[in-house]
Amino acid sequence: MTASQNSVVEARGLGLTFDTGDGQVHALSNVNLTINKGEFVSFIGPSGCGKTTFLRVIADLEQPTAGTITVNGRSPREAREQRAYGYVFQAAGLFPWRTIERNVALPLEIMGYSKEEIGQRIHRTLELVNLTGFEKKYPWQLSGGMQQRASIARALAFDADLLLMDEPFGALDEIVRDHLNEQLLKLWARTEKTIGFVTHSIPEAVYLSTKIVVMSPRPGRVTDVIESDLPRERPLDIRETPEFLAIAARVRDGLRAGHSYED
Amino acid sequence: MTDRFRDKLLPVTVLLLGIIALWYAGAYAMNAPFQRDLDRRAGETPAFSEFFVRTMTQPKPTLPAPHQVAQNFFENTFLRKVTSSRSLVYHAGITLSSTLAGFAIGTLLGILIAVGIVHVTALDRSLMPWIITSQTIPILALAPMIIVVLAAVGITGLIPKALISTYLSFFPVAVGMVKGLRSPDVLHLDLMRTYNASRWQTFWKLRLPASVPFLFASMKVAVAASLVGAIVGELPTGAVAGIGAKLLNGSYYSQTIDMFSALVAGSIVAALLVAAVGLVGRLVERGMGGRPA
Structure with a gap:
């Protein structure tokens, strides 16, 4: 299990097969992928292509049945035990009985930070996601977008260099989504984290990523890995430039190629 | 105000009046044969109105009329010293103390059992059938045994009665809490896993707060069951004191009016207990950021 100094996630020949009632489902098959430090990697593909499963394997929430994977040069389990990543789920998943x-503060309490440290981190991370002033509110008093921002703050509160996001904006309307995408890029630039981001939106993937992993279903596999040469500084209207559209077209081609065998 | 009157007060009042009317009709029908008997032996033939009044004023009626119960209840609640053994407040107090003791122990026991079932696979497999079986044994059969066995080892008074309440009240709490402790979303459990949280932390920070609404729902059932247990527990103790004792005494001496007013006292205590648990539940929920309804 050798990993280069720079790589955060290394997957080699990774496979995962679920045994369901009526036969086996190949959620992942022979996935080879490297995520380097500081990259913003998007996973895109139709449902059932294993993009969420791959993220969950990195997070030690699912166990692979073939191949190897390392996170920070260790097994996913060890990485999880060292709290190497923050995970943002599709739903905000805030505890309704907590402000x-x-x-x-929840992960900080669990990880045993001091009261003083917790106070400082709450202040800092809520500022990072523009939620200052909402400290004492309960989740139901916030809009869906604000709740999701709070859940991002929760994942940023402790010192994990890797941020795993599973369709975090999937349930939000497009205007809110654009806004959050812009904020997420700024946040990424400020914190220099490595981000793994699952989406099924082509513009979102191209707008956010330095690397786009195109996946296809049955069996779930990687069909294309696209390195984006867009500048790191990205205003929203970059989405109308020819460079952007060229990358989007390549993603779309990759997605179509993955589907062609069904016709 | 008028809306409230039309939506709530009016239907309730109409229903109540209907029940009272039915009750009077029932009282007349059930007390009439004995009254006829009395009149025949006395050689009297009263007019219907006189006869009707007589069926409503018997000292030991088969079915006492509402006003007889109300009068008895009023006298024995408000016109007697609370230390007097004729005071319903005194008897209700005795029953209440063992109800609350049994309820407290039962709730605690129910929570402990639920925690065990949720966290220990062996208990999950083995305990539940026994718990359910325990509730199929009629409490009326079990109560005297508990009283007698405990008396044989020198334990009398409040404890045996409280234990019968415990026996009835731990069950709804255990069942409700098992469901409550298992109620967190998979997402929340996954989240705790990504933090590498210990089982203990997951319990305190997720499972327990998530189970609170379930706890109060089952505590409402449990507190009513506790009262039933306390009353049943008073029957085989020789009927010294308590609402159960009043009921038993009333049946020994055919004091039906006393029995009914003891029943009224019992149901008022039950309603107050359930309402109190509900109130505490609402306060706790508000303290936990519940959305105001």
Whole structure:
């Protein structure tokens, strides 16, 4: 299990087969992928292509049945035990009985930070996601977009260099989504984290990523890995430039190629 | 105000009046044969109105009329010293103390059992059938045994009665809490896993707070069951004191009016207990950021 100094996630020949009632489902098959430090990697593909499963394997929430994977040069389990990553789920998943600040404090309490440290981190991370002033609110008092921002703050509150995001904006409307995408890029630039981001939106993937992993279903596999040469500084209207559209077209081609065998 | 009157007060009042009317009709029908008997032996033939009044004023009626119960209840609640053994407040207090003791122990026991079932696979497999079986044994059969066995080892008074309450009240709490402790979303459990949280942390920070609404729902059932247990527990103790004792005494001496007013006292205590648990539940829920309804 050798990993280069720079790589955060290394998957080699990774496979995962679920045994369901009526036969086996090949959620992942022979996935080879490297995520380097500081990259913003998007996973895109139709449902059932294993993009979420891959993220969950990195997070030690699913166990692979073939191949190897390392996170920070260790097994996913060890990485999880060292709290190497923050995970943002599709739903905000805030605890309804905790205020926003107590929700952000949750991982910090579990990881045994001091009261003083927790207070500082709450302040800092809520500022990072523009939720200052909402510390004492309960989740139901916030909009869906704000709740998801709070859940990002929760994942940023402790010192994990890797941020795993599973369709975090999937349930939000497009205007809110654009806004959050812009904020996420700024946040990525400020924190220099490595981000793994699952989406099924082509513009979102191209807008956010330095690397786009195109996946296809049955069996779930990687069909294309696209290195984006867009500048790191990205205003929203970059989405109308020819460079952007060229990458989007390549992603679309990759997605179509993955589907062609069904016709 | 008028809306409230039309939506709530009016239907309730109409229903109540209907029940009272039915009750009077029933009282007349059930007390009439004995009254006829009395009149025949006395050689009297009263007019219907006189006869009707007589069926409503018997000292030991088969079915006492509502006003007889109300009068008895009023006298024995408000016109007697609370230390007097004729005071319903005194008897209700005795029953209440063993109800609350049994309820407290039962709730605690139910929570402990639920925690065990949720966290230990062996208990999950083995305990539940026994718990369910325990509730199929009629409490009326079991109560005297508990009283007698405990008396044989020198334990009398509040404890045996409280234990019968415990026996009835731990069950709804255990069942409700098992469901409550298992109620967190998979997402929340996954989240705790990504933090590498210990089982203990997952319990305190996720499972327990998530189970609170379930706890109060089952505590409402449990507190009513506790009261039933306390009353049943008073029957075989020789009927010294308590609402159960009043009921038993009333049946020994055919004091039907006393029995009914003891029943009224019992149901008022039950309603107050359930309402109190509900109130505490609402306060706790508000303290936990519940959305105001």
